[in-house]
Amino acid sequence: MVKPVWSFSLSAKLDLFAAFADIARALGNAHRLDLLEHLAQGEKSVEALAGKAGLTVANASQHLQALRRVGLVVGERRGKQVVYRITEDDVLDLVAALRRVGERHTxxxxxxxxxxxxxxxxxxxxxxxxxxxxxxxxxxxxxxxxxxxxxxxxxxxxxxxxxxxxxxxxxxxxxxxxxxxxxxxxxxxxxxxxxxxxxxxxxxxxxxxxxxxxxxxxxxxxxxxx
Amino acid sequence: MVKPVWSFSLSAKLDLFAAFADIARALGNAHRLDLLEHLAQGEKSVEALAGKAGLTVANASQHLQALRRVGLVVGERRGKQVVYRITEDDVLDLVAALRRVGERHTxxxxxxxxxxxxxxxxxxxxxxxxxxxxxxxxxxxxxxxxxxxxxxxxxxxxxxxxxxxxxxxxxxxxxxxxxxxxxxxxxxxxxxxxxxxxxxxxxxxxxxxxxxxxxxxxxxxxxxxx
DNA sequence: CCATCAATCAAGAGAGTTCTTGAATGAACG
DNA sequence: CGTTCATTCAAGAACTCTCTTGATTGATGG
Structure with missing residues (x-):
């Protein structure tokens, strides 16, 4: 039973990498990086974020959901509003690492x-x-x-x-x-x-x-x- | 001349974020993350990488160029081959940060x-x-x-x-x-x-x-x- | 319970990504 | 100098992403 080990491993590895890639793709848009920077100042409603980022509310909502889908931000209903915030500090570390690579490389x-x-x-x-x-x-x-x-x-x-x-x-x-x-x-x-x-x-x-x-x-x- | 400051700022910011987003999008594919992991072991030719990652040579070449375009890897012609390697250690830090977020969030x-x-x-x-x-x-x-x-x-x-x-x-x-x-x-x-x-x-x-x-x-x- | 407001959903046009196939470079070596 | 081999380029089919528009949901407050 050696073959199964390999085929199993390959798909498991690609599944994992696909999950990591989903996160990277969520970061792969200028508006979403902008939204993350605004959220890094403190939690904000969808409308507030849309205003600060210069997006329509619907568009901002969709971008925020893209970020939420991969766990970079969380949204919490608070009365009429939904308030988003960055899930944890390691998200800031990730964006900082991205920035450091960008500063040097690109x-x-x-x-x-x-x-x-x-x-x-x-x-x-x-x-x-x-x-x-x-x-x-x-x-x-x-x-x-x-x-x-x-x-x-x-x-x-x-x-x-x-x-x-x-x-x-x-x-x-x-x-x-x-x-x-x-x-x-x-x-x-x-x-x-x-x-x-x-x-x-x-x-x-x-x-x-x-x-x-x-x-x-x-x-x-x-x-x-x- | 207050308005120009704003319009200028907004586009400059989005240009910068677009550059960072390009890097993130280059990481946003399971095969490319796989290639990076193989390159993290040491420099390798396109053919060697294609073999290890289970890709055709042409496809591996295209993925490597996507990584090279944003400065994550560099390719150097060495005789008949082109040998790729990870540009600098901060790329490993970036992938590690991505993995840490993934481990917790996703x-x-x-x-x-x-x-x-x-x-x-x-x-x-x-x-x-x-x-x-x-x-x-x-x-x-x-x-x-x-x-x-x-x-x-x-x-x-x-x-x-x-x-x-x-x-x-x-x-x-x-x-x-x-x-x-x-x-x-x-x-x-x-x-x-x-x-x-x-x-x-x-x-x-x-x-x-x-x-x-x-x-x-x-x-x-x-x-x-x- | 109906009006209002914030947010989300749904659908579609336009642009970008991915993989495949076959042709084109470009260095090496007889 | 022509052959060989590694790599890259080019084009196209299938799929995904982005933004817009207008409808829908869900909480609030008269």
């Missing part, structure tokens, strides 16, 4: 980064430990440039909340003399890039944080929710 | 594991540190059940090579009195599951190693290549 990322970011800011991001040091030394202001509702759901303690859309007209609220460290939803969140570019145009000393709030939380650092 | 994995493995062995796998302790204490034999060519390309020092297909007729080569720890290509490689099942049917004390050779190597542990 030409597309290099092109995008080159075209859009390199001219503006790009390289010098501040690490979490460095930021904490700068803050305790009184050298830096932390600036959260996400929309106000996301700030309200959780932010880095002591951070100043000025959504990017309002930054230009609220520049006077940013303390002068200190370096500004801007952060946003994640390592590639464009809001932080934009904020740094805008602040530098105004002659301020500004850098972006190398990760966003989900990475900060995942690193076990304190999150404030006032 | 029903399909639970079903497959339940159907195929749980009855046979399943739970008690030996960790790397535990194995090293058992070997220094003289309590265990390490058994490599992969095909001979993969053993030749690198294996755990001191391991005995008996491919699964030959295990039944070469049982007498396995030392008695010691516990047998079988390993294979990776955490879900069915060869090791099968080997443990077969050994236990023969009344031997057998467990599987919790990872395969790529995980062993990735952990910085020594690999022998005689």
């Amino acid at each position: 030409n597309a990322v290099k092109v995008v980064v080159g075209d859009y970011f390199q001219a503006r800011d790009s390289l010098d991001a501040v690490g979490f430990a460095a930021l904490e040091q700068m803050v305790t030394d009184g050298l830096a202001t932390i600036l959260d440039v996400r929309p106000a509702d996301e700030f309200a759901d959780g932010h880095i303690p002591g951070a100043l909340s000025i959504p990017l859309t309002e930054l230009k007209v609220r520049l006077d609220e940013v303390p002068t003399g200190l370096e500004v460290v801007a952060y946003c939803r994640g390592p590639w969140c464009v809001l932080a890039f934009e904020a740094v570019a805008l602040l530098r145009e105004q002659g301020r000393l500004a850098k972006r944080l190398e990760g966003g709030l989900p990475e900060w939380r995942r690193a076990g650092l304190p999150v404030a929710t006032p | 029903n399909a994995v639970k079903v497959v594991v339940g159907d195929y493995f749980q009855a046979r062995d399943s739970l008690d796998a030996v960790g790397f540190a535990a194995l090293e302790q058992m070997v220094t204490d003289g309590l265990a034999t390490i058994l490599d059940v992969r095909p001979a060519d993969e053993f030749a390309d690198g294996h755990i020092p001191g391991a005995l090579s008996i491919p699964l297909t030959e295990l039944k007729v070469r049982l007498d080569e396995v030392p008695t009195g010691l516990e047998v720890v079988a390993y294979c290509r990776g955490p879900w490689c069915v060869l090791a599951f099968e080997a443990v099942a077969l050994l236990r049917e023969q009344g031997r004390l057998a467990k599987r190693l919790e990872g395969g050779l790529p995980e062993w190597r990735r952990a910085g542990l020594p690999v022998a290549t005689p």
Whole structure:
């Protein structure tokens, strides 16, 4: 009974790999990665996610179901709404691993980064430990440039909340003399890039944080929710 | 000039996410995950990979190009052959992260594991540190059940090579009195599951190693290549 | 219990993926 | 320099994915 072992093994292996492949395919769409980034800020309703991701509600619902089908997110009925959240932290680790491979390997990322970011800011991001040091030394202001509702759901303690859309007209609220460290939803969140570019145009000393709030939380650092 | 910032940001973000999504989609096929597992054992030609994965050469070539297009593998012409290898270790980390999410989340994995493995062995796998302790204490034999060519390309020092297909007729080569720890290509490689099942049917004390050779190597542990 | 609102379902057009088959490269070697 | 062998390319049939539209479900609140 040697043959059965082989045929059995092959199909079992492919069944397993097919299950893993289903998960990978669920990640294989830009809108779904976007939805995951928004969910990484905190749980949200379908309608809220659709708005933030720029999708119709029906379309967002279908994408969320694709993510739910493979266990990346869970949805819970809460009154009239269905609130989705990321199932567990290892999902964030998976997306982070995907991002790391993408940063190094893909030409597309290099092109995008080159075209859009390199001219503006790009390289010098501040690490979490460095930021904490700068803050305790009184050298830096932390600036959260996400929309106000996301700030309200959780932010880095002591951070100043000025959504990017309002930054230009609220520049006077940013303390002068200190370096500004801007952060946003994640390592590639464009809001932080934009904020740094805008602040530098105004002659301020500004850098972006190398990760966003989900990475900060995942690193076990304190999150404030006032 | 506030509006342009937004439209710019949105498209830049989606471009980036589309690049990451391309990588995820390249992982989103059972055969390609299989090819990656074989490549994790060591570099291989298209024909060798096609044979091991049970694909036609043309089909294997197309899958490998899909992996190469997103930078997961690189191909190098070497005489008549093109030899592929995994680009860098972070690709292994990505696949490992995918597997971890799959192990916990997906029903399909639970079903497959339940159907195929749980009855046979399943739970008690030996960790790397535990194995090293058992070997220094003289309590265990390490058994490599992969095909001979993969053993030749690198294996755990001191391991005995008996491919699964030959295990039944070469049982007498396995030392008695010691516990047998079988390993294979990776955490879900069915060869090791099968080997443990077969050994236990023969009344031997057998467990599987919790990872395969790529995980062993990735952990910085020594690999022998005689 | 009927109106309302959030979310999901269903169906279909258009685009992309997968595998097969047979032809085309391109290096090696007599 | 023509043959051989490994690999890649090209085209097409079958299937899957994505987004839109309009209908349906399910909870809430007058």
